[in-house]
Amino acid sequence: LYISSTSSSSGAASITLTFENGTDPDTAQVQTQNKLSLVESQLPDAVQQQGVTVTKSSSGILMIAALTSQNPSYSSTDLADFISSDLEDTIRRVVGVGNLNIFGSGYAMRIWLDPNKLAQFQLTPSDVTAAISAQNVQVSVGQLGNLPAVPGTQMNFTVTSQSQLQTPDQFRAITLKTDTGGSVVTIGDVARVEIGAESYSSFSRYNGQTAAGFGVNLATGANAINTAEGVRAALTTLEGALPSDVSVVYPYDTTPFVELSIEKVIHTLLEAVVLVFVVMFVFLQNFRATLIPTIAVPVVLLGTFGVLAIAGYSINTLTMFAMVLAIGLLADDAIVVVENVERVMTEEGLSPKEATEKSMKEITGALVGIALVLSAVFLPMAFFGGSVGIIYQQFSITIVTAMLLSVLVAIVLTPALCATILKPAHDKPKNWFFRKFNSGFARMTGAYEGSVGGMIRRPLIFFAVFLAIGGRRIMPPT
Template sequence: MKVSFFIDRPVFSAVISILIVIVGIIGLQMLPIDQYPQITPPVVKISASYPGASAVTVSQAVATPIEQELNGTPGMLYMESNSSNSGGFSATVTFDISADPDLAAVEIQNRIKLAESSLPAEVIQNGISVEKQAASQLMTICLRSDDPKFDEIYLSNFATINVLDLLRRVPGVGRVSNIGSRYYAMQIWVDPAKLANFGLTVQDVQNALKDQNRESAAGVLGQQPVSGLDITIPITAQGRLSTVSQFEEIVLRANADGSLIRMRDVARVSLEASSYTTESGINGGNAAVLGIYMLPGANAMDVAEKVKETMEEISKNFPEGLQYEIPFDITTYISESIHEVYKTLFEALVLVIIVVFLSLQSWRATVIPIVAVPISLIGTFGFMLIFGFSLNIL
């Protein structure tokens, strides 16, 4: 093609330039703003708990059945699992980079359902979680207080009840993790010596808990085929227990002489932390730590701004003495990188203008790069979108 082709056809050149600018503007509007482009393969994480079991027991009773079902999952590259002496089990399944994370999570969930028939009842009762593992953490939010009455357990429980669900509903947020994960739970500390004196076992205690701490349909009075009654009344029975005193009154055994052996006779019941395997804090003080992960391809700047607005709204209902802070925010780096982009583009354009003017000594010739450089840069955004790059790595 001759060099003068576009020079001799200014209207055609103008139309091509306008099209390039339109494509670039569309790309600029659709480009994600992330720290890095999405080049990591999708990962799905499975978590389960078998309370009181050793790592060997968890490996044999939980890990083996799940791994047997997960093997051969379409698109799976490899799998890694871990069993701990605290009864915890976790597995991460890595898929091919072309796999859809949502479909991968659904496929894993379906295979976990097939494995449930081979798992202990306690594991199924505690629940098996399947979630997409986000590639990078967007920010960390800490709920903290200098008031001693707001201890770590209270803060973690407060965050779970009042903060987590609201943050999960923010558009672009993929997952919110309570890193400390310490919630209130009713703990029953059994004394083995007292159990032995009464001829009871831990299994007897578990059976009593299951029988006397559950919701049940008690029935209805006056229901058909009873005749002669104009009203039906549902029978309401006590459901799940909620206080320490109620748990202490659980009957473990009724003797022939009419005496009763209750939970308080063989165990100490207290409302405290559900787990003591993890702790969270900041600057030496108690804190609930929340990790915010965004969806792949989401605009990090936009998501972070909405998360901050949501936290500002939630904090209006915080009890006096409780506040939040954001010790880690990846958008700080992204903002600086975008600022450097603007700075570099401006410096490059000024240098081009100066060099062209000093070389050609003509303002008319200098106008050409003044127009051509912005058009070429704007058009670059369209190609960046096609190749899957993010705006801040320009």
């Protein structure tokens, strides 16, 4: 879709490629790497030596981990160096980690040039850079005892002329210039050399204590909760390699919010199932009849989870929210079947099996029609484009799948349960609760029918009243 780039004064640069929704991240990474290899030879030598990396990750930070210590002898640079040398490589290998942003910098050899001395010796910073690149190398100059060897030679040795420099004194001794008189100009003559922080652009503190941290970017398509758990497990394992007075803290973590959201949705889902059971029991007043829709709902939910897994969707806040909305709709089909079977048994005195057969002949078409109508409402959302479409696609597929499976269960499983679980209707006396409920419900139904009948008999009056109420809500205040 678009390309953005950032750079810093320290010489680091990054280019972010944003692809269309639905693009395979693995394929995109391979194609980007292939295109980059075509132009990598045109980059400066220093860039080619450092290497160009291609990672796939999201822009947002999943979590931040930090090292902190109450020991005042540790500086932010010390702690950042622990991260760079002991933690960074392992954390990058955790499944789901796309990228790391280190807040702080480890140790590096700092060379502070004196412009006046450079001018005095007629040198430039590029001369210093070239001298360091030429003399701070590890070169293999040959071997002792290599073939063809003198007869009797039994050992073979590799000879290196020098290794990479490690101490400030070694860097100070790098030769920059010589003249015919034998005098030598070294880096120590034109610069101050010391071991210091690689960058002084940032400084970290945690609760007033010196600290250094890193932010974890989630890889594209990775599971946030599993990735965060993997990072914590890796840090717990690596914590033994750190000094005893250095501890790992997590100043920022987005996964508790995700876990809490899913936990609340699960609670809501369970509450919805319980409420459906209670309402069905109160109105059907038959435990066997109530048990059938209660069994059908989990079966439909499990089937919906299976379809989501096949489609490549995870159980997230959005899909769980769709499940909560679909709970009431899932129970409707089973309730319709159970109520009609009971009605046929009561009115015609048939056995449960015969009543189920007759009932399904009456209502199968209605069940299929209800499913098609509800699917027609939610299915168009699956074809939305852009980022909104990615969000609503999961929501739509979850509800439509639940609706279709609900009808399938109502046609296949629910009739079988009705024929085996239900018993022939007998006029058993109701307990006091059901008698009170039925009496109150009958009075409420009669009052509702009377009020609706009165409105129907006076259509003009009530139409004018509704029009006046609606007009007052629509007209803005003057």
